[in-house]
Amino acid sequence: MTTVADPPQPRRALRSTAKVLPEHARASNRSMVLQLLFHAGPRSRAELARATGLTRVTISDLVASLLAQGLVTELGQQADGKVGKPGTLVGLDAEAFQIVAVDLADDERVHGAVLDLSGAVRERRTAPVGGCTGAAAVEVLLGLCRELVAATTRPVLGVGVGSPGVIDLSGRVLQAPNRGWYDLPLAEQLSAALELPVHVANDADTAALGEFTWGGASGNGLLVLTVGGGVGAGIVLDGALVQGNEHAAGELGHVTALDERDEHDRAPLGRPELCACGRRGCLETVLSVPAMRRRVAGLDAAGRDAALASVGRRLGIVLAPVVSALNLSEVVLCGPEELLGGPLRDAALATLRERTIPVVSSHVQLRMTSLGEHGALSGAAVLVLSGQLGVT
Template identity: 45%
Template sequence: MADLRITTKALPEHNRLRNRAMLLQTLFHDGPRSRADIARGSGLNKVTVSTIVGDLIEQGIVVEAGQSTDVRVGKPATLVALDEDSRSIISLDLSDALSFRGAVMNLRGRAAHQRQVDAVTEKGDAAIARVVSLAEELLAEASAPVLGIGVGSPGIVDRSGVVRYAPHLGWFDADLRGALADRFGLPVHVVNDANGMALAVHTFRDNDGRSILIVTIQRGAGAGLIVGETLVDGVDFTAGEIGHVVIDPRRETTCLCGRKGCLDSIVAVPQIRRRLDDGEDRDSVMDDAADALAAALGPIISVLGATHVVLVGPEDILDDGFADRTRARLVDRTLPTTTSVVSVDIGSDGGLLALQGPLVAVLSAELGIS
């Protein structure tokens, strides 16, 4: 989380970047504004706003967008707007149990080109090579200068873009950011896939400021949590690693981590599909998965006060019925006052969220937009 105590002084370049980010945030979320309106809303003086706007126009990120229609005395003000198509971002989603996906996206998160490659058997260096190859194909499709490459990866991901632990892909201290940056010479930002989706919900979806808990279920289970406008990733970047919480050590299900009864071994998509393919009753399988998930989420909700749970995964597995089952079991496992305000929803268009998450990581790091 953000530092609670400021231990270093602000340098002039920090203020410039902060002011630039504040201006871009305004145009991104509020639409075209006049320079005067931006100055009034941000508290910046008009000279500072004009200087920043001039620099951004020169870079092609901001454009003049006609005159204001507000009825005011004097000459109508000229509006400025974010040019959403001025930059491309390559977004890669590695969360799916069967494939890697990627897209060329604009600054608004709209995909112009998408590609998908099978990734069932690749592990370790072979999986990294597949990611690099997918990025190369997408870069060839980009029609605007590329702002950066964003990657949403399962597992524990540190802030330098190293995937410390993703056993499903055979990645242990895998320098995914380094592999892509060395190959393409572009800014690369790697985030945990669930954290990325939490960022995407925060940036691109309407929300009422409630704490957001995103739960992804694919090769394994992971969670991304935003509390008070802050993404919680933990000191060792392990916040949200709920997949290896032991739900029932008496179970015979063995997880990739070597222990029995982990959440992953109960709710991961391959495990659920295997049980359904073996002829088990669907209601029983989904009840079991919902109960295991509620057991993992109940303490998180009780301790941190998350009020909006969004489940993301394959639509044939995670449907409204599964959301209802999960919420009912959360109620059974927590105080009624704790869960009375908690909603459990299925992420609308989870596939798009999984691509928009890495995009927000790039937007935030390179332009200060989130």
């Protein structure tokens, strides 16, 4: 009959939406129960019902399916002297599955571990990279994964990998210059070879996940800065990693931190140095471990402290806009404690507070990681927990 007017022009790409089925609701509720048991410890079914808002009937059903899968176990009666029938405690069984986690941040050796569901490391292995790149580097990684899988004593929930470079949500490495990987579907390849679920993410992102889950993060909004050969950052907002437009969020290492014309701290830091990226004064040229070691070499304690404080001030200047814009609750440093933990941290925090409004700065914390060396490994494990069980 009536023909139709021209459709209005599409205004922008649609936000990724997906159909929702009742079974997704089920999965979400199942994850909520697991999340609760994971973080808050064993509970009775009735308590789970109250905490989730679901009915006891539904919780019973969910718990029954989790029991059938072996993910949770009944732990006996609640022994507190309240009125009424005592509940049966149900708890996550940390021994039910094991997780294989691998960290590729180190250029010399690939570090891996087997963890249980509580995040405890059960087994540790490393493999030398030996300068391998491209497909050969994938083989080294795959070999370590096989070795770790062989070392597990329980069914494997999945494999988590933290790698430098730009990595999309599907675990495809868009670019990782250190390994010579470009547009490589790493998760897919590993998954096919190992016949296991594999999750791959940027190493700073996995470090952020680990800190978020196990580092005692307090509020909402966490930035984790990994300081090693380079500088990277992972950001968790509202419980999720920030991806960025090109999956390159967290590229803080190459923000200019030292300006040709700044008088600020000129004496201790000298003129802006040339960076590997071809520009001058990048944060990496002052904050990376090699740069700092070079700067403090041969200095006495006072000189060393002054130099590190200068670096900390530059870091504070770079962090101030980020912390303000996102109203972060926590900034966490990962790297050598002896370089980052002292005057550097203190100066960075002081500078950060100086340069931000109190409503923001009074709540923000700046501290060393509480996970020690293997934060990235724990984070890679969280990647699997999150991907397979919905637990974060």
